[in-house]
Amino acid sequence: MTWKGNRSRPILKSVTFSEEEWRWIRDAMRVENRMRRSAGLRQVGWMAFARNRIRTAHAVNIIVPPDLRGLSAQVARIGNNINQIARQANMRDEATYGQIMEAQAQLRELRGLLATLRVGASRQVEPEGRPGWL
Incomplete structure (x- = not known):
């Protein structure tokens, strides 16, 4: 045997x-x-x-935008603006209505930029369906 x-x-x-x-x-x-x-x-x-x-x-497909450097620069600019607003608010123990509105607008812009990034994931499926040993 x-x-x-x-x-x-x-x-x-x-x-x-x-x-x-x-x-x-x-x-x-x-x-x-x-x-x-x-x-x-x-x-x-x-x-x-x-x-x-x-x-x-499973396979994971990551789609990278063609202008990643430009996107990175925009995210860095927005992050710096928000940090400056937060630093001023912390130093003075207060923030003006305009500063808060500006920070919220910057965050909305940041969310919009990040929403343009897409990570797709796909599962490879057996053509016959589910194998018997699963």
Whole structure:
């Protein structure tokens, strides 16, 4: 009888890690097993942990705006303006209505700029649907 024999998972893959990568994986396993114990579930070993992580992995697409430097400069300018208003208010222990309105306008502009950034995430789905081993 060969190694594959009567196994339900006859394909064997091997992987190597650096010390730092293995520490990260070991810590992630500890965290997951701690959460499983607190939920009343049994702990998982390395093979089950790796299968689960590979099986549930997903791709993340990050769309970077073409003018990131310009956007960064605008955000820095707005941040400096808001900091100056806050510094004056802290030094005098008061802020004028105009300063508060200016800070709110700057924050609205900042929110608008940041809203232009878009981070998209997509999951790759098996064409046949959900595999039987899930």
